[in-house]
Amino acid sequence: MSGKVLILGGTGDAARLAAILDLDPRFAVTTSLAGRTEAPKKLPGKVRIGGFGGIEGLIETLHRDKTDILVDATHPFAAQIRRHAMAAATEANVPLLRLERPAWVRQRGDRWHEVDNLAEAAKQAPKLGRRAFLTVGRKELAAFADIAGVHFLVRLVDPPSAPLPLADFEVLLERGPFDETEELQLLRARRVDLVIAKNSGGEATYGKIAAARALKIPVLLQRRPPLPPGYAPAATVETPEAAMAWLDKVAKE
Numbered sequence: 001m002s003g004k005v006l007i008l009g010g011t012g013d014a015a016r017l018a019a020i021l022d023l024d025p026r027f028a029v030t031t032s033l034a035g036r037t038e039a040p041k042k043l044p045g046k047v048r049i050g051g052f053g054g055i056e057g058l059i060e061t062l063h064r065d066k067t068d069i070l071v072d073a074t075h076p077f078a079a080q081i082r083r084h085a086m087a088a089a090t091e092a093n094v095p096l097l098r099l100e101r102p103a104w105v106r107q108r109g110d111r112w113h114e115v116d117n118l119a120e121a122a123k124q125a126p127k128l129g130r131r132a133f134l135t136v137g138r139k140e141l142a143a144f145a146d147i148a149g150v151h152f153l154v155r156l157v158d159p160p161s162a163p164l165p166l167a168d169f170e171v172l173l174e175r176g177p178f179d180e181t182e183e184l185q186l187l188r189a190r191r192v193d194l195v196i197a198k199n200s201g202g203e204a205t206y207g208k209i210a211a212a213r214a215l216k217i218p219v220l221l222q223r224r225p226p227l228p229p230g231y232a233p234a235a236t237v238e239t240p241e242a243a244m245a246w247l248d249k250v251a252k253e
């Protein structure tokens with residue numbers, strides 16, 4: 001079978017899978033991006049950008065493009081598109097593969113304060129530090145709008161198009177990956193005493209977690225959102241290589 005694969009992307013793992021698939025003549029790969037970053041890295045295969053227009057729009061895309069397999073390789077915190085992918089794949093009768101890297105696990109020496117949402121993180125922040133490194137993405141900064149007494153060092157990929165909804169902050173424009181040595185330097189140079197992050201998992205952004213451990217700095221870490229009810233993809237894998245192995249098996253059936 002030749003396979004038309006639609007990857008819902010926006011992660012490093014999605015990009016790696018697109019690169020692997022693009023080298024295999026049995027597959028024609030398209031990656032879909034939400035369009036959140038101004039100049040996304042160039043990806044192998046075809047790329048489409050922007051929302052589908054809800055579940056109905058995604059179903060229409062799957063039918064129109066005669067997609068054989070849908071791979072949801074979106075970020076673990078992108079809860080809406082994950083729900084849409086499951087619903088649309090079921091309705092369109094297209095197998096869904098979920099690619100999701102495992103969450104980080106607490107190590108000896110970690111001073112984690114785990115929270116279910118960023119409102120809870122905002123509430124706890126002033127009790128834990130005065131100079132917080134905030135790496136939760138531009139879209140979710142509003143949760144920290146009313147926090148006084150904390151200076152936020154905010155790392156973003158693109159320059160903000162509107163003033164940030166924070167009382168006291170500075171912006172750092174950088175695109176990952178970030179290793180532990182770089183993060184250690186940054187935390188020391190900016191006298192950071194609290195890290196606020198999502199439990200994204202993977203290597204690319206683990207440096208700040210390791211650096212916080214080394215410096216004995218607390219980390220306010222948002223737990224991953226729960227799976228939507230009835231979530232049952234054909235398979236869930238943790239790496240692009242495992243995704244490729246699954247796709248390879250399906251292609252041979």
Ligand SMILES: NC(=O)c1ccc[n+]([C@@H]2O[C@H](COP(=O)([O-])OP(=O)(O)OC[C@H]3O[C@@H](n4cnc5c(N)ncnc54)[C@H](OP(=O)(O)O)[C@@H]3O)[C@@H](O)[C@H]2O)c1
Pocket residue numbers: 008009010011032033034036049050051052053054055057058073074075077078079080081082084136137198
């Ligand atoms: N949330 C994070 O912390 C985070 C971190 C790093 C990267 N990302 C990436 O950024 C993107 C947006 O994240 P989010 O948390 O805003 O998502 P979300 O809340 O789950 O999705 C919101 C809407 O954005 C559109 N969308 C999301 N991912 C898309 C994709 N890959 N291709 C086309 N449309 C997509 C869909 O619009 P329609 O309903 O119109 O189809 C979706 O309903 C995701 O693709 C994710 O992989 C997210």
